[in-house]
Amino acid sequence: MNNILVNLLFKGCDMVLRKFYNILWGKFLDTKNTEYKKMQDKIKESEEKYKSFFEKNGAAMFIIDPESFNIVEANNAACIYYGYTYDQMKSIKIQDINILSKDELKRYINDAKSEKNKRFYFKHKLSSGEIKDVEVYSGIININGKDYLYSIVHDITEKIMFEQKLMIQKSYFEQLFENSPDAIAILTNQSKVIKVNKAFETIFGYNLDEIKGKYIQDLLIFKENIKEYDFLTTKVIGGNVLRQEIVTKNKYGKLIYVSLLSYPIIYNQEQLGIYCIYTDISERKECEKKIEKLAYTDSLTGLYNRAYFIEKLNSEIRETENKKIMIMFIDIDGFKKINDTLGHIVGDEILRYCANIIKKVINIKGIVARIGGDEFVVLLKNITQKELVDISYEITEKLKDVVIMNYQHIHLSASIGASIYPDDGIDAHTLIKNADIAMYEAKKNNEGKVHIYSSQDLNKIKKEFILCNDIRYALDKGEIQIHFQPIVDISNSQVVGAEALARWYHKELGYIPPSEFIPIAEKNKSIIDIGNYIIKTVCKQNKIWQDMGYKKIFISINISAVQLQEDNFVDNLYKIIKDTGIDPRYIELEITERVYIEDIDNIIQKIKDLRDMGIKISIDDFGTGYSSLSQLSKLDVNKLKIDKSFIDNIKMIDAIMSVATILNLDVIAEGVENEVQLTFLKSKKCKIVQGYIYGKPVNSTEFEKYIKVEST
Incomplete structure (x- = not known):
């Protein structure tokens, strides 16, 4: 239970x-x-x-079986990138797109499986055959107990190409930098050395190790030029490219001329440093100096020439502020006669001698140049006008020394004109021109003198220019007239002769004195036509007076050196006398001491020819030249005319009368104006005089009263 x-x-x-x-x-x-x-x-x-991330991702992605190398899965981006359909992608192996060999691929796959490396760089082949550079990220994934490799592919073809270009450019730069014949330095913005190339070491003697981090100017620039170089560097730091020729030094202090190209190194609008290229131009500079010496140096004297002087003067004017610049224009007196008489070899020696004298006097005080012929110019700065005059007189005094060349004793002298900047001009051309004008004034006043330019000089030159042009047409316009001044025998106050004197009555400028127009006429050779006109007119007029029964007198005619130099002078005179019918005894020719001193041998022969024709010869303005007694004795002349400047000089009158007595010459005293002078000359036994005391020069009509009265 x-x-x-x-x-x-x-x-x-x-x-x-x-x-x-x-x-x-x-x-x-x-x-x-x-x-x-x-x-x-x-x-x-x-x-x-x-799945969506895999399939819709823009990057190419696929999954690989590491054993078979099959592609077991691929996204749409991979299909598009490689140019295959989805089914095609799953049917190919990784070696179909990777150009490596199977063994090489196996090694990389093993690296990916062991996670030794996850990032790889390959070349993949597309379906079209095009090869692309790719970056592949690979990792391990496990599916149903089996390991696979998933790969993410990025096309880096453009990146690789860019990097290659960058590497090429870097290579170019490195090769250009290192192999450039020019010295190159890369500096910080503070001008400290970062890098230099081989040429830098060759040219300047520095290697990078000993100068890296040091200031470039302390290495290459002379101390006195540091401030100027710093100023140039400031421009580059401010973003400017600089091209400049500068003076540098090497490691041992040797001077090197370079052409500097300097520019800022900019990145992203920021200045990182300075790039400097130094081109050694020392050889070029030496050549330029030689060329400049040839271009700017007078080959005969070694002085500077006109081109250099003008360039230098203009440069000084640009740089001078509120300071005076003095220009001296020096002309060697009578140099043409030296050249013509003694030859160009002696002339060249004279020019070299004069150049050395001028150079020694000027020394470092200024610049001396020869600008042509026997003309020299001097540029002086920072001196007073008194110092200018003192230097000028020192030159003229030193040039007065007698030079002995080819056994010839040569007496030199120079005339010097001066102009002052800015008073007399503000450019080289005007200053030289005005100094030249002043030199001619010095020469007119007295050779061997100094004259400083004034505005009046220019007015004179302008007037001379007008006269030089107009005198060529003065005869045709009837502007040249002949006046006659009586020559009197003081023993009986009888007119025995007359001097024919040319007068120019310019229709616009009025009366032009002979002292102004005769030198101009001689220079432009118009004196030849004027002289012939005077000789013809005088011979014709004297013959008319004689035919009218007036007292027969001689008429003296002044003859220019230019006329006497004419080869046919004697023949022309003979023809005029013959054509006019005048007796040669009543024609006298007056020549100055200067004329026969300059060309004594030629004059001796021509005077002889004239004397053979019966024409008498007088030496005019006797005593004003430098003729010797021996020279005078060689000339077959008849009279000496005492220059009016000696009329009151007892000693000169005595000397001239003594010379006349020794050479058996008659004497005529010019410029007698009063009884005191007349009485004095009588006491010195001077028989013939000419001057205002007896009459001024008058035209032919008025002069007739002197010989008409006496003849009646």
Whole structure:
């Protein structure tokens, strides 16, 4: 019974327990199913997300079986990138797109499996055959207990090409930098050395180790030029490119001329440093110096020439502020005659001699140049006008020394004109021109003198220009007239002759004195036509007076050196005398000491020819030249005419009368104006005089009264 009860109880309990268990398990299963479902949903959602991430990712992605090298999965981006369909992608192996050999691929796959490396760089082949550079990220994934490799592919073809170009450019730069024949330095913005090339070491003697971090100007620039160089560097730091020729030095202090190209190194609109290229131009500079010497140096004297002087003078004018610049124009007196007489070899020696004299006097005070022929110019700064005059006179005095060349004693002298900046001009051309004008004034006043330019000089030159032009037409316009001044025998006050004097009455300027127009006429050779006109007119007029029964007198005519130099002068004169019918005894020719001193041999012969024709010769203005007694004795002349400047000089009169007595010559005193002078000359036994005391020069009509009265 008990057993039955127990069994029944157990069965009852078992039924209860089973029923209770079933109730509890059902509830548990319901709970678990709910959680499982949720988990499944999450897994599914996650799978969808990853699937979407894989399939829709813009990067090419695929999964590889590391054993077979098969591509087991690929996303759409991979298909598009490689140019295959999805099915085609899954049917190919990795070696179909990777150009490496199978063994090489196996090694890389093993590296990826062991996670020794996760990033790889390959060349992949597209379906078109085009090769692309790719970066592949590979990692291990386990699917159903098996390891696979998933790969993310990025096309880095452009990046590789860019890097290659960058490397090429870097290589170019390095090769250009190191192999450039020019010295190159890379500097900080503070001009400290960062890097230099081989040429820098060759040219300047420094290697990088000894100068890195040092200031470039302390290495290459002379101390006196540091400020100028710093100023140039400031321009580059300001973002400017600099091209400049500068003077540098090497490690040993040797001067090196360089052409500097310096420019800022800019990155992202920020200046990182300075790039400097130094081209050695020392050889070029030496050549330029030689060329400049040839271009700017007078080959004969070694002085500077006109081109250099003008350039230097204009440069000084630009740089000078409120300071005087003095210009001297020096002309060697009578140099043409030296050249013509002694030859060009001696003339060249004279020019070199004069150049050395001028250079020694000027020394470091200024610049000396020869600008042509026998003309020299000097530029002086920071001196007073008195110092200018003193220097000028020092030059003229030193040039007065007698020079002996080819056994010839040569007496030199110079005339000097000066102009002053800015008073007499503000440019080189004007200053030189005005100094030249002043020199001619000095020469007119007296050779061997000094003259400083004034505005009046320019007026004179302008007037001379007008006269030089107009005198060529003066005869045709009837502006040249001939006046006659009586020559008197003081023993009886009888007119024995007359001097024919040319007068120019310019229609606009009025009366032009002979002292003004004769030198101009001689210079432009118009004196030849004027002289012939005077000779013809005088011969014709004297013959008319004689034919009219007037007293027969001689008429003296002044002859220019230019006329006497004409080869046919004697023949022309002979023809005029013959044509007019005048007796040659009543024609006298006057020549000055200067004329026969300059060309004594030629004059001696011509005077002889004239004397043979019966024409008398007088030496005019005797005493004003430097003729010697021996020279005078060689000339077959008849008279000496005492210059009016000596009329009151007892000693000169005595000397001239003595010379005349020795040479058996007659004497005529010019410029006698009063009784005192006349009485004095009488006491000195001077018989013939000419001057205002007896009459001024008058035209032919008025002069007739002197000879008409006497003839009656």
